[in-house]
Amino acid sequence: MDEQERIGRAGETPLMTRLYALIEPVVEDLGYRLVRVLFSGDERRGRLQVMAERPDGSMGVEDCARISRELDPLLDVADPIPGAYVLEVSSPGLDRPLTRIGDLVRYVGFEARVEMEAPIEGRRRFKGRLGGLREERLVLETADGVVELPLAGIARAKLVMNDELLAAASAGAEPKNGHSGVAEQ
Secondary structure, eight states: OOTTOBSOOTTOOHHHHHHHHHHHHHHHHTTOEEEEEEEESOSSSEEEEEEEEOTTSOOOHHHHHHHHHHHHHHHHHHOOSSSOEEEEEEOOOTTOBOOBHHHHHHTTTSEEEEEEEEEETTEEEEEEEEEEEETTEEEEEETTEEEEEEGGGEEEEEEOOOHHHHHHHHTTOSOOOOOOOEEEO
16 A cells, blocks of 8 residues: 555546646655545635645745746646636645645554545444554544444545644644645746
């Protein structure tokens, strides 16, 4: 399993695939890790959100502005989104989305919410402690017991904001990006 492989791609639109293909190389060339790309809104007022972080998990306002300055001309020329939109570059924050297989390992022991593309035993949404990976499945320790969720079926996953997450951040343990700097272009 490749730790950089993105999860939640089953429902990805052609637009999102194109945006990742345009944005990810630029972000990585600047020395950052792309966390997520999300487009919301419509042709009248869309928002393109790019979440990134430094390799150590930190991210400041100047980092966001640097990425924004590099992406803006690229997106103007490539013009992948019809209509007007706002480019927003931000850090993932403490209750970050878990978007890569490596995130599911990196945050083992922390509480997360996981939404599946299709129901597993009648449920699509799960909340529990990340227990790592077993073959092609995420182990999640829920209040109802341990469940194993197929990685290919995960629609989205996110850390849960709680006292444990806040304590880990203030102690300097993972996660490190407690600053939610945002730069808009």
